[in-house]
Amino acid sequence: MHSSFYRTLIVSSLLVFTGCAKDTKLNIKEISATEIADMEKQANVARNAFFKKDYITAINRYEPLLKDMTVNSPLYLLEQATSYWLNNDNEQARKKLLLAESLLRDFYDAKSEESAISLWGSESEKVYKGDPYEQTVLYIFLGLMLLENGDIDNALASFKSAQLADSDSKDSLYQTDFGLAQFLEAYCYKLLDKEEAQQTSLNQSISSFTITHPQVKDLINKKQALLKEIEELDSSEKIALAEKLKILNSTIDDALKKVDLSYIKPLYSDFNTLLLIWNGKSPIKQGVGEYGEKLVIIKNPTPINRYEIQVDNNKWVDGLKGMADISYQATTRGGRLMDDVLEDQAAFKKASYQVGNVLVTAGAAVALGSAQGGSGDGALIGVGVGAGMMLLGGIAYGVGSLTSVEADIRSWKVLPNELMVVPLNLTPGKHQFNIDSFEGYIQREHYSLSADIYINKPLNIILAVPQSYAVTTK
């Protein structure tokens, strides 16, 4: 495992050096809080086109927003990249993701944040950096694009970066539990003939599936909260809680034994194709409180929670849940439930009604209203993705100087609520997929797609998007 790590590090470092040589400059256009809000309104038009599956319009609508380099550019690059991907233009998607990543990379590590600040100048406080779950998804999407393009080493670095973004570097308690990132890391190791490392990553992936399973995750959330409490107490008080922890551990052990691991048996199989089913819409960020100063993340549950897939009108397989639950990842850090989470829109309405009693904390209020002087020019470290990713180690969360009371609710809105995973071993050529979506036991939708499978690709990635992003039930 270690030798593979160093190999990846060396490759990544080379990429950074070559990237540095390019020494691209950033010319940042300063914009006010009002202009940021206006841009968001225009971006909503692009997002609406996206949700109508009119990806060409969405792509074109982002173009004027990306004409100048602004603090919103990383966000719109990510959203435009998503539109390209869903429009089956993987090359453009990869380029846009690489550009977004290169703009944001330095913000993700305390050590390199200073260079990011010099790069963005006085605008740095207002840059959209994304929450850890958005950073994780960026690296997973980028890794998939790189892997499909045959760049296994950088894909591996990207999947590692995804895991780092999901962990809390300041606190070893909160390790990543994003199963898909670990599963893809295992696949990269397999391609690199690193059997031991592959097994380790696969085991981590299974562990993430288990601890985020609905039968266990609430107990894990409780344990993480208790561990945090114990850590902050003095030794005499720790003893009382240690007993509580012992009982909780025993309950967790019992719950873990009950998780049906045969459900994820397909993850162990040989595969050359990964069908990813896009389910629902991303969680929502909202500002509550008298001045909209409190940031809450609202889960965005969807009635559709299962998929069954028929391959070539023959074999049926299940879409696996629990590997990339973006809503869950948005509302936890390494298993610790954030205290600014609301279950759904109904809960948000209730919270808004009784605003004084809302169980939220003041969130990442970004200095949207403090546009000041300064050019903001700086050296952009090229587009070499590897080493930047390897350096990534922290969470740029809550950055900002609170000079504006309004919480920063900008978010990557064109993400799914969850990605369902289907590993498949397919022969080269065209294949047909019939996809049934279910609300539990009840079928709600049916759609079909076809895709070409190539023998020379390290991994064929097929993205399945339902007919409608917001399926309703009777």
Added chain:
Amino acid sequence: MKINRLFLLGCYCILTACASGPKLSELETLPFYGNKILSCSLDNTIAVMPAFYLRPPVQQVPVNKNAIMLKTLGINYTKGKAVNILMDTLKKHNITISEANKNNYLTREQRLLVDKIIVLKSYSFKNIYARDGSYLDANIGVDVYERNNSKALKSFDVWGRLETVELGNGINEFPTAQFDERLQQAYENLLKYPEFMNLLCSK
């Protein structure tokens, strides 16, 4: 003079009648669902699931400051509990239940083992107070589905009732809640209902 006396006597009678209220036996009865719990002639496997939009009863917001807010019952009674009581009631009466779908981590193979599906759409509670006790009612709404049909076969709306000698006024005095027990009564009434059982037990 005589008219005044009669008027006063009339007022007294009305006031005493209001203060004491009706007796339980004078209150409205529940609809009749059937005499006894019916059994399934076929050994069908039944799955139970909550509707996506199912939520606990919502506390009513007062219209204005002077309105008296009657406490809505069961606002903290989770849908998981309501579904579990339904499953327990079915099991108690020897109906075969699929345990696979507790968290929607369900495979096609497991789904195909199920014959009929009961979707719990709503549940709510009501207390009715009389001068000699209270009725503790529960109301449930369910849909019955066939395995391979996305349209519900039929919807059912059923009440269940417990009787208690405890009194309450619905504002700050309540009898013991007994939510589990009254829900069980409602579910058992469903199992007495021939139309429901015919659907549940047919192929």
